[in-house]
Amino acid sequence: MAETKIHAYYDDDDVLMHAVKKVKAAKHHIEEVYCPFPVHGLDRAMGLAPTRIAITSFMYGCLGLTIAIVMMNYIMIQDWPMNIGGKPSFSYIENMPAFVPIMFEMTVFFAAHLMVITFYLRSKLWPFKEAENPDVRTTDDHFVMEVEVHNNEDELKELLLETGAVELNIIKKRH
Structure with missing residues (x-):
């Protein structure tokens, strides 16, 4: 069984926020967003539960x-x-x-x-734990939105490019 995800790269946090809202409005599931710094309001835009x-x-x-x-x-x-x-x-x-x-x-x-x-x-942040970010650029100047693909790859790629993504990578994982 293969699991497909798209990594959409953004170079501005405001463009990322707009993209997250647009992708959520289109009823797509955002797995994770990797950022080089905290983005105010991103958790609310992604629909994450408040922290305790x-x-x-x-x-x-x-x-x-x-x-x-x-x-x-x-x-x-x-x-x-x-x-x-x-x-x-x-x-x-x-x-x-x-x-x-x-x-x-x-x-x-x-x-x-x-x-x-x-x-x-x-957060399962143990000493000497390997980093889980998909690209080293997410620690410097890029933002990555990871979106699951459910038989709608072309439509999703078009939507992500429309929202201002500067790069798209398709990741296929085999289980």
């Missing part, structure tokens, strides 16, 4: 805040209370204003680091 990374970031921030509170309560109140500058160390609540910077920093630290780790794991 912000929700995980919030949960990681809550985890960091919780760990900061438990850590400061244990270290500064229970384990080794110290009288610093006349501040009482009888309870956490009395000392909380002094702990706010630590709580903030731990919240940001956990949210940022765990969010990056989650992104890499979810």
Whole structure:
């Protein structure tokens, strides 16, 4: 069984956005778009579902805040209370204003680091992983739209050239 895809090359992000909208309006399935830099609104134009990374970031921030509170309560109140500058160390609540910077920093630290780790794991970006982009020009100055062909190769080629593609490559993969 052979799977056929067309790689349409573009040299401008505005032309690419217009092409994606036109191809989606013509009811063709866009497999992937490879870009040298993020293109604002491309995910919406392709019809991709919104990401949930912000929700995980919030949960990681809550985890960091919780760990900061438990850590400061244990270290500064229970384990080794110290009288610093006349501040009482009888309870956490009395000392909380002094702990706010630590709580903030731990919240940001956990949210940022765990969010990056989650992104890499979810995207399957392992160390020493081979690049999946179809052409090295997609890391420099070209954009590639990968579209599946379903017995409509001529019609699809005509549409892609009409949208401003500077080059078309037909890729046939055997399974």
